[in-house]
Amino acid sequence: MTQAETSPKSQVGFALLAALTALLLALTLYWGFIVAPVELQMGIVYKIFFFHAPSAYAMYLGFGLCAIGSAVYLSKQNDTWEAIAVAGAEVGLIFWMIVMITGPLWGRKAWGTYWTWDPRLTTNLLIGMIYIAYLLLRNLGATGEAERRFASGLGLLGGALMPIIHYSVQLWRGQHPTVITKKGGGLHPDMLMALLLGCAAMTALCVLLVWARTRLERDRQRVLTLELDAAELGLLEEQA
């Protein structure tokens, strides 16, 4: 589905979502930097939290879509769901990178170190490596059915690991903040508002990017189909 072939409804929906995402991002920045107060112990650096934690939720969303797409692909061999799985993994990895870079910057101030082998940090590193392997297999390996099925299995494995990451702090008493859980002491109302706006913004951004990337993956699948048609007609040999 190239841009020229997308339906007008789809194009309008995409543009509206893009506008909503931009608005939510601007509101998050305004609330996070202008309205929310400075934190008592960490100072201004805690404002990383307004994009760090929402990026983690967006990462879960992307990887979750990859796991669902992989499961459907394994059961039905549906190309659209495979495209959603690839898009989810790639977008999830972008948010994973944001989490893995902004987290240590916050940790330098809060913990005095960029990295510690905390359960959540370690399990998060592990899930990222699984989806890097998934994308390497999909993009660098052969595009045969066996490779696609194996990659889908990896996508499912990553999905199964997500609850472990989420509950690792409670399970193994890590140092990772738990301010928004029952265990935590809570957030100042303006901090909470900035965090909620950030979550909404990153969720919208994740959906927008997965939508765009899924379209492109469907285009790539169409290119592969046309290449097969051209090969059957003997056109590729002529071009070579």
Place this chain on the structure above:
Amino acid sequence: MKSRIRSALAGIACSAPLLLAAPLALAEDPAESRSATFQAVEGPQAEQVPGGPLLVYAYATVLVLLVAYVARLAALNAKNRIELERLASAIERGRKG
């Protein structure tokens, strides 16, 4: 008798650090306390380690990663469109000819 007294003293000496460490182990870890609550500052307060540069690096990272990914999507889109047009026209020519 003396050896029993010695053994008892040695036992007490060995277990003393453990007994002294117990209250410390039960006390809440400062890092754990910090991970459980965020509080708003009241009044002017100077930071011991300036967090400003770390905050700037973090937001710059978010911006750079997102812009780079959108640029990658645009490049992929352009590449796909060129390939689709080339293959579609080649197949059409092949079927006619």
